[in-house]
Amino acid sequence: MAKAPVLTPRADDFPRWYQDLITKAELADNGPVRGTMVIRPYGYGLWERMQRDMDARIKETGTQNAYFPLLIPQSYLTREAEHVEGFAPELAVVTHGGGKELEEPVVVRPTSETIVNEYFAKWVQSYRDLPLLINQWANVVRWELRPRLFLRTSEFLWQEGHTAHATYEEARDFAARIHRHVYGDFMREFLAMDFVLGRKTASERFAGAINTLTLEGMMGDGKALQLGTSHELGQNFAKAFGTRYLSKDGRQELVWQTSWGATTRMIGALVMMHGDDNGLRLPPRLATVQAVVLAVKDDEAVLAKVREVGERLTAAGVRVQVDDRTETPFGRRAVDWELKGVPVRVEIGPHDLENGTAMLVRRIPGGKQPVALDALATLLPTVLEEDQELLLTQARARRESRTSDVTSADEAVEAAAAGGWARLPWSALGPAGEAELAERGVTVRCLVAQDGAVPDADDAPGNVAVVARAY
Numbered sequence: 183m184a185k186a187p188v189l190t191p192r193a194d195d196f197p198r199w200y201q202d203l204i205t206k207a208e209l210a211d212n213g214p215v216r217g218t219m220v221i222r223p224y225g226y227g228l229w230e231r232m233q234r235d236m237d238a239r240i241k242e243t244g245t246q247n248a249y250f251p252l253l254i255p256q257s258y259l260t261r262e263a264e265h266v267e268g269f270a271p272e273l274a275v276v277t278h279g280g281g282k283e284l285e286e287p288v289v290v291r292p293t294s295e296t297i298v299n300e301y302f303a304k305w306v307q308s309y310r311d312l313p314l315l316i317n318q319w320a321n322v323v324r325w326e327l328r329p330r331l332f333l334r335t336s337e338f339l340w341q342e343g344h345t346a347h348a349t350y351e352e353a354r355d356f357a358a359r360i361h362r363h364v365y366g367d368f369m370r371e372f373l374a375m376d377f378v379l380g381r382k383t384a385s386e387r388f389a390g391a392i393n394t395l396t397l398e399g400m401m402g403d404g405k406a407l408q409l410g411t412s413h414e415l416g417q418n419f420a421k422a423f424g425t426r427y428l429s430k431d432g433r434q435e436l437v438w439q440t441s442w443g444a445t446t447r448m449i450g451a452l453v454m455m456h457g458d459d460n461g462l463r464l465p466p467r468l469a470t471v472q473a474v475v476l477a478v479k480d481d482e483a484v485l486a487k488v489r490e491v492g493e494r495l496t497a498a499g500v501r502v503q504v505d506d507r508t509e510t511p512f513g514r515r516a517v518d519w520e521l522k523g524v525p526v527r528v529e530i531g532p533h534d535l536e537n538g539t540a541m542l543v544r545r546i547p548g549g550k551q552p553v554a555l556d557a558l559a560t561l562l563p564t565v566l567e568e569d570q571e572l573l574l575t576q577a578r579a580r581r582e583s584r585t586s587d588v589t590s591a592d593e594a595v596e597a598a599a600a601g602g603w604a605r606l607p608w609s610a611l612g613p614a615g616e617a618e619l620a621e622r623g624v625t626v627r628c629l630v631a632q633d634g635a636v637p638d639a640d641d642a643p644g645n646v647a648v649v650a651r652a653y
Contacts, residue, residue: 188517191459196403197330203453204331207462207521217329217336221446224522227470228449229339233319235372236341236444239364243356245315245343250297252321253288258296261422265295268389272324274336290323295390295415295441298344299423306346306437308428313356314346314437332450333407333653340445346425346437353438354393354414358636360442361395361412369409373448374465374570375399375455376577377409378648380628381637383616388441392416395636398627398648400581401454404601406627406650409451410444450653455577462523463546465573466566472501473562474524475540476515478531480508488530491540491558495528498559500566520545525569526562530555546572585648591615594649598624608645616647625652 188206190198204210209225212218221229237247256275259265274290277283291297298316306314319341326336343360347353362379369375382394391413399409419425420436429435456463466472473495477488485506492504503524505515512529519527527543534540539552542561546569553561584602588594591611597604608629611619616626631637632644 187459188521189459189461192402192457199457199459200450200454201331203457203461203521204450207523209449209453210331212331213337215336217326217334219331219335219337221339224470225449228452228464228468229446231468231470232372232448233341236364236368237317237319239368240317240341240343243315243359243364244313245317245345247318248316249318249320250291250294250301252291254291254294254297256287256289258300259289261296262390262419264418265390269293269324272326274323274325291320292322292324293441293443294318294320294342294344295419296423298441299419299425299439302344302346302437303423303425306425306427309348309430312346312348312427312437313352315343315356316345317341317343330450330653332446332453335446338446340443342443343441345440346420347439348427348429348435348437350416350438353416353440357393357395357412357414357440357442360440361397361410361636365397365410365412365442365444369397369399369448370574372465372467373452374467374573374577375409375451376574376581378581378628378630378634379636380630380648381640382411382628383613383626383647384640385613385616386626388413390415390418391441392418396628398650399451399455400577400584400603400650401451401653402457402580403454404584404598404603404650406603406625406648406652407447407451407454408627408652409448410442412442413440415439415441456573457523461521463573464523464525466525466570469523469525470501471503471522471524472566473526473528474503474505474519475528475530476505476512476519477508478512478529478534481532483535484530484532487535487555491528491530491555494559495562498563500559500562516543525566528558544569591619594619595622595624598649598651603627603648603650605646605648608641608647611647611649619649623651624649627652 189202192199208222211220269292276288326334377397377399387394393414395412397409417436426434475492492502495502529541542553543550586597588604588606594604626647629645
């Protein structure tokens with residue numbers, strides 16, 4: 183009788199496969215309050231590496247990190263009408279503290295535009311104070327009705343950037359810079375993610391924004407996932423909070439603003455974009471462990487060689503873990519590392535020692551081959567870079583092969599039902615067609631220009647709607 187698979191096959195039940203993998207790869211568990219999660223060390227290690235790389239890219243723009251309170255007076259949110267309306271269903275509100283009812287209820291941070299503007303209004307006095315570029319790494323709470331680990335949780339981790347500028351053009355260009363060169367470059371270069379850069383339609387914009395820029399990725403089942411967003415806020419929050427500056431001409435002017443964020447949802451995206459029926463496949467640049475060196479048997483010479491190889495690979499700049507837990511069966515350990523998506527396994531047993539080789543197992547392309555022990559330190563850095571590029575190539579090929587050009591809403595729904603995306607002229611769809619699609623469980627993920635660029639306006643001639651079912 184054939185062994186039951188470790189994971190539910192993706193083709194049988196993609197959501198169940200996802201949940202199995204999150205649990206068995208030890209990324210996260212459900213928290214005690216519905217919709218919350220506990221991020222386990224292996225999953226949090228991925229988030230830490232994401233933070234480190236993205237934080238450096240954010241700081242290259244001149245943005246500085248700060249921190250704002252978790253609790254926000256409820257009255258702050260009511261000052262910007264679209265904002266409060268957009269977030270009202272998701273708010274968690276605290277009415278009691280210290281055993282007493284609060285004079286004013288406070289909201290657990292769903293996002294920080296309101297409290298940031300309370301302080302921007304204090305800090306910005308003159309054109310010399312601009313641009314003001316602030317980012318914070320924090321947690322937020324948005325009460326989620328249909329939770330799923332990493333993808334939709336009531337509490338999640340993220341970074342949120344908030345900036346104030348002297349002119350509309352400066353704010354617009356900064357939002358676009360974050361969109362393309364912070365988020366886009368990070369996701370492509372570090373996470374090996376494929377995506378479409380686009381502009382959200384008016385109905386899909388962030389509450390209180392005049393424009394939302396998005397990155398949309400295709401998951402393994404053909405559904406779309408929003409990977410990150412950058413918003414032009416115009417002067418909406420500046421008007422509500424009186425965020426003004428004295429211009430060079432001596433006039434009081436309202437600032438122009440942006441906000442932008444990316445979350446722990448990226449871990450869920452990694453699972454669904456790169457994972458296969460055997461588990462995770464981690465991009466080597468992200469992986470906390472790039473290579474694991476396994477002792478096949480409890481043999482003194484093998485154990486000594488495994489530790490020696492581990493040291494040599496570490497010296498070559500590879501992030502290595504030595505697995506000499508020979509009290510645990512080799513097969514079980516190999517399956518565990520495969521589940522966790524470690525890009526490379528170096529397996530060494532007595533026969534390998536006799537031959538002066540190790541078995542090199544590559545997680546991303548699959549396959550194994552004997553490699554001379556002396557060649558490992560030179561070979562592995564090259565192999566890891568090849569596999570990083572392969573993940574991106576595979577993800578892009580999937581999206582391109584499963585995206586159809588159509589001419590009607592009915593054809594778009596058919597394409598989505600078949601597990602793909604559709605592209606159709608926005609002029610043939612429009613807001614009315616978008617609403618019709620939404621009733622059928624399909625959304626306009628973004629608008630792009632005919633050449634794939636990000637359009638300057640919702641109604642720019644030749645705009646194309648990218649349509650899909652989405653998480």
